[in-house]
Amino acid sequence: MEEAAAILARTPATLDALLRGLSDGWIAANEGGETWSPFDVIGHLIHGERTDWVQRARIILEHGETRPFDKFDRFAQFALSEGRSLASLLDEFATLRQENLRALERMRLTDADLDRRGRHPELGVVTLRQLLATWVAHDLDHVVQISRVLARQYSDEVGPWRAYLRIISGSQG
Amino acid sequence: MEEAAAILARTPATLDALLRGLSDGWIAANEGGETWSPFDVIGHLIHGERTDWVQRARIILEHGETRPFDKFDRFAQFALSEGRSLASLLDEFATLRQENLRALERMRLTDADLDRRGRHPELGVVTLRQLLATWVAHDLDHVVQISRVLARQYSDEVGPWRAYLRIISGSQG
Numbered sequence: 001m002e003e004a005a006a007i008l009a010r011t012p013a014t015l016d017a018l019l020r021g022l023s024d025g026w027i028a029a030n031e032g033g034e035t036w037s038p039f040d041v042i043g044h045l046i047h048g049e050r051t052d053w054v055q056r057a058r059i060i061l062e063h064g065e066t067r068p069f070d071k072f073d074r075f076a077q078f079a080l081s082e083g084r085s086l087a088s089l090l091d092e093f094a095t096l097r098q099e100n101l102r103a104l105e106r107m108r109l110t111d112a113d114l115d116r117r118g119r120h121p122e123l124g125v126v127t128l129r130q131l132l133a134t135w136v137a138h139d140l141d142h143v144v145q146i147s148r149v150l151a152r153q154y155s156d157e158v159g160p161w162r163a164y165l166r167i168i169s170g171s172q173g
Numbered sequence: 174m175e176e177a178a179a180i181l182a183r184t185p186a187t188l189d190a191l192l193r194g195l196s197d198g199w200i201a202a203n204e205g206g207e208t209w210s211p212f213d214v215i216g217h218l219i220h221g222e223r224t225d226w227v228q229r230a231r232i233i234l235e236h237g238e239t240r241p242f243d244k245f246d247r248f249a250q251f252a253l254s255e256g257r258s259l260a261s262l263l264d265e266f267a268t269l270r271q272e273n274l275r276a277l278e279r280m281r282l283t284d285a286d287l288d289r290r291g292r293h294p295e296l297g298v299v300t301l302r303q304l305l306a307t308w309v310a311h312d313l314d315h316v317v318q319i320s321r322v323l324a325r326q327y328s329d330e331v332g333p334w335r336a337y338l339r340i341i342s343g344s345q346g
Contacts (some may be wrong), residue, residue, distance in 0.1 A: 017183055017190045022183075023176065097268075129330065130334060141324060143316065143337075144340050145322070158307045160303070161310075
């Protein structure tokens, strides 16, 4: 639990250091088509803080498997972030994350609590421990996504080095 | 150039926010076998600041294609980082990066300079513009790598969510 919280507490500052003050050319860039920009991803993380992780933890503790989680809207950020600045989104994400980590602390989860089960609307039975581990991995997944989106703006500019750059060539290596 | 420098200037603070103060369990974790830990990656980035990017830029400006770059030692960090703390590596990386960005500014590179050609020992002819774009993408590639190494410590812990987490399932999606 402490290990997980250590990563969760660091994500807002990590994304702040990476993104705040970058030009719109970087912030609004995506990987083509319907893919997300760094701006979109921060909105998605905010929506997760508001409706996903801690809320689902509460549903598990209060209702167990009897009440499935609400579905998470993966596209909510497009309307919610409209007209906002990246700086205000980063601020909001940091505030919400801090509040949610405090809420998590107040739950004083025991090992037995972490084994309690809930019901995901698509994946079926999951434990509270799996939910919290997923929160951590989900953060890191989006740090990866943002870094990849930024790097791929230079897919052509790197020339022959493309062969060495897994982030551009797409291999996991 | 300014766009590239904006990312290069942010990488040390990004990795600092992500890693400083994490337990050894996170810092020394890798993806198995000969793969690198976050600690190893910071050492690799330091070695790049000392021997790769700005040094190669100078070789291009002074010698063009006539003198190939020195080969880069991808394993130097294992000896160089031995016995060091992560905090001291993060400090050193930040200092070296700042010095190198100042050195880059002092070169006052023109568009014509950026088109100048050098010789990579394996890839052949490359331009200074490609070298600088690769510096940026290389930073981001290692932010991805570190995030992935951390997330994969929870490959089992996330349970059924594994299917949704590209960082763990390995798909690029």
